[in-house]
Amino acid sequence: MAGRVAGKIKLQTVDELLGVPEIAGTQEIEIGRIHAFPNHPFKVLDDERMDMLVESIRENGILNPVIVRPDKNGDYEMISGHRRLHAAGIVGLSKIPAIVKEMSDDEAIIKMVDANIQREEILPSERAFSFKMKMDAIKRQGARDDLTSGTEFQKSGIKVDSWSREVVGDEAGMTGRQVAKYIRLTELIPELLDNVDVKKITLTMGVDLSYLDVQVQKWVYEYFKENGFLKPVQVEALKNHSNLSNASQHMIITILNEALPKKSTAAKVSLSEKKLDKYFPPHYSAKDRENVIIQLLEQWSTQQAQE
Template sequence: MKNRSGEKIKLASIDELLGVVNEESAMEIEISKIHPFKNHPFKVLDDEKMQDLVESVKINGVLTPVLLRMDENEEYEMVSGHRRMHAAQLAGLTTIPAIVRELSDDDAIVAMVDANIQREELLPSEKAFAYKMKLEAMKRQGVRTDLTCVQNEHKLGKKSRELLGEQVGISSVQVTRYIRLTELIPELLDLVDNKKLQFTVAVDISYIDKEVQEWIYEYISDTGFIKPKQIAALRNQLNNGPINQIQMLSIFNNCVMAKKVSRSLTFSEKKLTKYFPDDYTAKDMEQVIESLLEKWMQEQSC
């Protein structure tokens, strides 16, 4: 094809129009030759959504290629597409369309997290470890030389935690809270995922020693609850030094002791009027009663 000046011009390929270089064209890779990304934080569940995906794969195949990289052993490592590959296996496929890209460890982590983090059904534990992995990768990457000047200025002007918060749509403080969940023992983290332990309470527990966390888990298993004021009291006591499990239980029990039973007392008008002159108003009678009770209380304290 020629332009208006008669010069020949090159037609852009479909891959170029889509922003995919030729080297990244999808190819069929044997599933048996692909291994999961190390410490992948996202769970692949055989739930209803997975079954829907399996049915779709049986009918249409895998429409979106997975992203792989070659690891240090020259083997295929999954970067993003774990759910698609699992669905392909369940559908009976032996190969899957894949793009193989050359990625460093940190670039692979960022790509993996970015491909998964916007899913609505993510569990708190998945977000926690994903945010932690990406934040650590961002800190190691620092200011990259392949970014534009504007991007570099943006990266220099803000902390990694703030940038991560902007990318995932939460505050840097909330990023910190999620990452704190990675300090919980697995049993407590499961309670958070199953909505049996409040997020904010779990964050407070994350600052407590792992052994004491195990005691807390036992307490929750026995009682079925844990209250914010119990953890607050426990952390306050731990600031003064270590405690044993019996002392912890004592702290928890003191926080949830039954409140005093409220008592209401009513005197009928007939009962009161026989002690007062007829011209006494209700206010007059109330003042006399309060005065007599005050005197009685003083006598009791002597």
């Protein structure tokens, strides 16, 4: 959580979030002895930001130690610092400064999410799976001691879900409802979720698609891949369809196509000024020309009706 200093919000550092000392306890640990956190939801990409991190480490070393916890095999599990570990490997370092913290599995999940969710750029998929991991861990832990209504929340699964979403949302600066929307994205097939990450499919569309059967999602993705687009109105049509339980691929394609706005079949007539100059005196204004054309059309229409 953030603290307030002199009327301003002070964001906590990763070390403060994890409850570790700023300097004490730092060790040099061999890179080969540190393994990634299981099902780590945050992507480590060799992109421009990674290139910048690699150059920084090459010039200045690793300024902030990573956070790890000991595992059962005498090695270490990464809690915070997957990108730094990857960059250190690229640079060619054999060891990395680390702070070792004893944590239970659920504590480790919560601390891992809290440490990584503070990154400036978080993909929807990263937020979705990290929120789900943290919420599940909180539910397993039960109501916190500092919540007086904890007993009440444990009485039903629905209340526990609502409470845990609110806890996750409060610590991430959003509502429990927003957290629930992100968690829905974990029900998307990877191909659709990837397109939410690159903003070719909106978050709202992704949430709506997540309620569809996996096979239907696959057909939607094939349609998207073949046509190069997927419109909100199309997803809305699938969402509002009365029964997709026995839908075929042909049926899904038909729903998607029929949801698109119909192209106008009316004939378009264009008369350029150059064409009209042949029939009108130079002093006739555009309005004068329009009145004459309308009168002639009315005469023609009357003649057609009499024939």
